[in-house]
Amino acid sequence: MPKYVYDFIEGDRSRADLLGGKGANLAEMTRLGLPVPPGFTVSTDACRAFLAAGSPPAGLFEEVTAHLRQVEAKLNRWLGDPHDPLLLAVRSGGRYSMPGMMETILDIGLNDATVGGLAARLGDERFAWDSYRRLIQMFGRTVYGVPTDEFERELAALRATAGAGGPNAGQLRDLVETYKKIFLRHVGHDFPQAPHEQLFLAVRAVFESWNSERARLYRRQEHIPDDLGTAVNVMAMVFGNLGPDSGTGVAFTRDPATGAPGVYGDYLADAQGEDVVAGIRNTVPLPELERLDPVSFHRLLEIMTTLERHYRDLCDIEFTIERGKLWMLQTRVGKRTAAAAFVIAGQLVDEGLITLDEALLRVTGGQLAQLMFPAFDPAAAPAPLAAGVGASPGAAVGRVVFDSAAAAAATDPVILVRRETNPDDLPGMIAAQGVLTSRGGKTSHAAVVARGMGRTCVCGADALDIDPDRGEFTVGDRVVRAGDVISIDGTTGRIYPGEVPVQPSPVARYLAGELSPEADPLVAAVHRLLGHADQVRKLGVRANADTPDDARRAHRFGATGIGLCRTEHMFLGERRELVERLILADGPDELTAALDALLPLQRADFVGILAAMNGLPVTIRLLDPPLHEFLPPLAELTARVARAEALGRDPGRDATLLAAVRRMHEANPMLGLRGVRLGLVVPGLFAMQVRAVAEAAAQRIRAGGDPRPEIMVPLVGDVRELAAVRDEAERVLATVDGAPEIPIGTMIEVPRAALTAGEIAAEAHFFSFGTNDLTQTAWAFSRDDVEGSFFSTYLERGIFPVSPFETIDARGVGRLIRLAVAEGRAARPELTIGVCGEHGGDPDSVAFFAEAGLDYVSCSPYRVPIARLAAGRAAVEPTTGTSDSR
The missing domain is CATH 3.30.1490.20 (ATP-grasp fold, A domain)
Structure with missing residues (x-):
């Protein structure tokens, strides 16, 4: 018969899968000889x-x-x-x-x-x-x-x-x-x-x-x-509600909000543990216990030191004192804010408890993203309404709501205001920008859950008299009603009326090159761990950038090249009329004239981008979307022509454009005439772009630069498509004096390309996975349609643990990627392989790409630091155990 029940002395923390986190840690404390009430785990x-x-x-x-x-x-x-x-x-x-x-x-x-x-x-x-x-x-x-x-x-x-x-x-x-x-x-x-x-x-x-x-x-x-x-x-049971010599509390071995060492936590005399986490009564700071019961206080400090050194991490401890006797009810690796995670990881390295590799695994790309969010500008803040406990940092602005359902249903940003939260408030806490309570402290339900989610939270603002039935709270004679805008600062605990302006965070300023790492302890911790990630990672990190400004920003954020430069973004704005001329061209002469007009503009764009990324690779994707995307929408043109005709006016150019849009109309344009197909059907289009790249590179060389462009052909499904474009491109390149050798590769973004990657590699110098389209085509999803129609249902029912457009679908799309990598490298061992879809900036996806053997990921400039950190974690994770702070 299977064994289902284990005495505390039978287990240890390595058996958390079997005993749960709480049971495993109770067993561990029992083995350490700490005062744990007798018990067992089912x-x-x-x-x-x-x-x-x-x-x-x-x-x-x-x-x-x-x-x-x-x-x-x-x-x-x-x-x-x-x-x-x-x-x-x-x-x-x-x-x-x-x-x-x-x-x-x-x-x-x-x-x-x-x-x-x-x-x-x-x-x-x-x-x-x-x-x-x-x-x-x-x-x-x-x-x-x-x-x-x-x-x-x-x-x-x-x-x-x-x-x-x-x-x-x-x-x-x-x-x-x-x-x-x-x-x-x-x-x-x-x-x-x-x-x-x-x-x-x-x-x-x-x-x-x-x-x-x-x-x-x-x-x-x-x-x-x-x-x-x-x-x-x-x-x-041990009882903390037996009078003034009894009590219950929660302790942290370091501040879970900032990472600062010291004595942090809450204590409530003459109370049971549930009274603390529920926030029903306001607690006193843990140091107050030294005055109330010095013997228990100093014994608790000894145990906290023992546990932190044993777990080699911040520990979260629940304890009860029964008539002067201290009992340990729980410990775990404590949840912490993003800022505390970086600071504590660095401290533990300095104290010799963990290595830098282990420290890298104690922080995440998601936490780094949180640290890049803006903070309130103190110079622009009005006098605060009140102040509470800054339980989870951040700057949150929103309209006041007083119940979870209202927060979950809101379309505007909201602040959930409660006397105290309970587990039933979770949907509202997820939906809200921030959480504000009048009761509880840093260990209340609101604080713990908010920190775990990275949500801004202020607790224990007892100056607030909250009346949810009337839909208002008062501070003295000031009344704040449901729907009024407030701002809450989860670092200082201050609550402000109205919307307070924000300013860039110190971490964002550092990453942008505007702040020295020595300027702030948190910045120093980020600098140290991000630097170590760069040293150990095997995966390169490039950026998706379409303009010189984007390229310079990406370079400041640490990108080692551009993995995707989308040329279609260069045809918008004032240049749209030139594209219209291309589309409406009547005969080869008009087509050539339209292309000749676009050539110098494209060349100038590429000169600026190559200069910004001097000495680094720049992968330039040839035109990808359907041409009709550069024309006005069908419904808009139809209405304009009909209006002109109704008024007896000549619709002129609108009628010509309407005829072109109708001629080019496709039932599913994203699976129609686009990408490589467009280059093969519209004579001279790709040749013009290739010439612009080559001439820009030659110009940069003459100016003393080191341009390293790469040309990427989109939406290839068959090797013969790529071969035809490559032949044309190489003929063009051969005519440009002073141009460097320019690799020609392709995006792998349809399943057939992945399945025939060995054939395609014979004609490609590199692959770059376009995971957005690869996900759409592998799943038969139209992203614009499905995300708003049934994805929420799929997530709620657990069909998706997470959207496949957010984190790579490792079992399906990931299998196509693995196959393409293996077959591509078998055919061309020196093949460079990257990814340039949005997944390139997702930490979980980055870990997959590293394990699958890619050479680099490419993402938006603002996600480059996140990808760098994730790539570093991926490099050390197989050989170093990680502390689970989930």
Whole structure:
């Protein structure tokens, strides 16, 4: 029979796939001899078996009971004992951290008989009845879906009448009876009194919570697979709500917002752990614990040092103090902001805990992208309305909304404003530009989730009196209503009225060459790791650039060439009329005249780009889109001609253009007369472009430059197409005095080209994968149509983990790429291969391209630093373990 349950002492952190992240880390702390309450973990195998069958696997609860007996024996306390009961906490714990998305139930084992025994053992009848009411509420909501609001209303009514000291034991006993009635009304039977039944139902409910709507949404957001399942951790209860000498808190070994070393976290005296993360009561900063309980505080610092050195990373720790005794309830590699990730990685290298290769794996291209976002301009900011805790950095501006549904439905940027968030607010948090709460601190639900998503967040702004029913919040006599614009600064915690102007971030200024790396610790950390990425990466990084300005910008951002220069962008604006002349040419003479008019303009464009990229390769793609894209739309021309005729006027040129558009009309132009087909059908078009490239290169050489142009033929599907264009191009090149040797290659962007890459390589000096079109043609997708029609449904249903236009489809499109690389290199071993689709700037895709054996990626200038970092990570990832901070 399979083994499904593991005592904490049986596991370690390497078994996170089986025990979940929380269970593996509890096992690790137990092995380190840290004060962890006794307990055991029900594995993810059990969850997967449950989800597959719809019922617990055979023998599971017998195995749970056997491990429970070991816990009982260690503590000499028994589940269900009316005189000295053992109580249990049941918590979820998947492979990857999903804060607040799944279920927790505390105080399992309380019933009408054991509540008296708990009161007698701890000498606190009020505490015992308060714990019993907590259990009924958590159990009712989690196991049976009883609305929390009904319980909360009764509790709020009691607190309103109880006075300053809060409800007494008798009042809480009456509240428990009220809770039981609520439970009975919704569930149809009494609250279960058998402690073992409570435990088994709680385990089952945690399994079921894996597929809750909020958990599935969070996994889609974070790209966590749906088939992993969750473990369930069962642990002896320890109580932080036993008076002023008890409490609960969350600690970070470094500041998760900035990376600064020190003592960071929140503490709440006389409270359970759920009170901290829910943000129901405002916490005190963790250093305050030194005054309240110096012994526990200094023991906690020792444990924090032990864990950070053991995990070699920032650790996030949950702890409880029960009447002066410190207990560790959880640790994990902590979530952090993008800025903290870079700073901490550098610090750990300096402290000798990790290598530079490992540090590179602690940061991501996505985090670097966040650091390039603008920040508020402090000189332009008005007086703040209020300030809270800067829980997740960034500058967010939007209209105020007070509930998740409104945020998710908004079309304009919004700021989600709540007293505190809960897991049900996840859709709104994803949709909002930022999150603002009046309660909670850096470890509240809002803060933890926002940091994980890179969303700006300000918490604990207790000056805000939020009234969601009226759709407003007040700060003193200032009223801010739903729909009003506010700005929140997740670094300083300030909240501003209206829209505050932004300015470039220090990292963006550094990457643009405007700021020295020594000017800022964060910039220095980025400089160091990006420099190491450049040293170790095997994948070149070029840029997609169509103008000299774009080329210069790309060069500043670290591009080592241009992988895609789109010549069609040079035919827009004032030059469109020249293209119209080309299209409307009547006979060879008019066609030649039109091409002759375009030649010097093209040549001048190429001179500027080659100068900006002096000494670096510049891949120039010959004209790709259908010619009719350079003409006015059919509907617009039809309307103009009809209007002129209705007024009795001669439509003139519009009529000629309309006739041309109708003549050239195609049902699916992206699969029609474009790319190489256009060059073969329109005499002299590609020859003009090739001549412009060659003459520009010759001009640059005469000026003392080092031009390195490459000519790329688009949309080739058959080697004979490329051979015909190459023959014409080489005849043109031979006539240009002083031109350098210019390689001629092709884009691989239709499946047939990938499937016949060995043949095509015989005529190509290089390949460049056009992954946008290759994805469209491989999937039979029209990107402009499908993204707005059914992609959201595919993502919601898990058919796509991520859009194939965002991250390369490794199994399908990626297989075509691998095949083309292998067959192309077999035919021409020296073949240079790159990619110039939008995937070239996506970090996950960059890792795939590196592994597939490409020579370079090309992306927009602003994504060049991201691709450089991702290429460096790809170079070290196979040989270096990475810390998972997901």
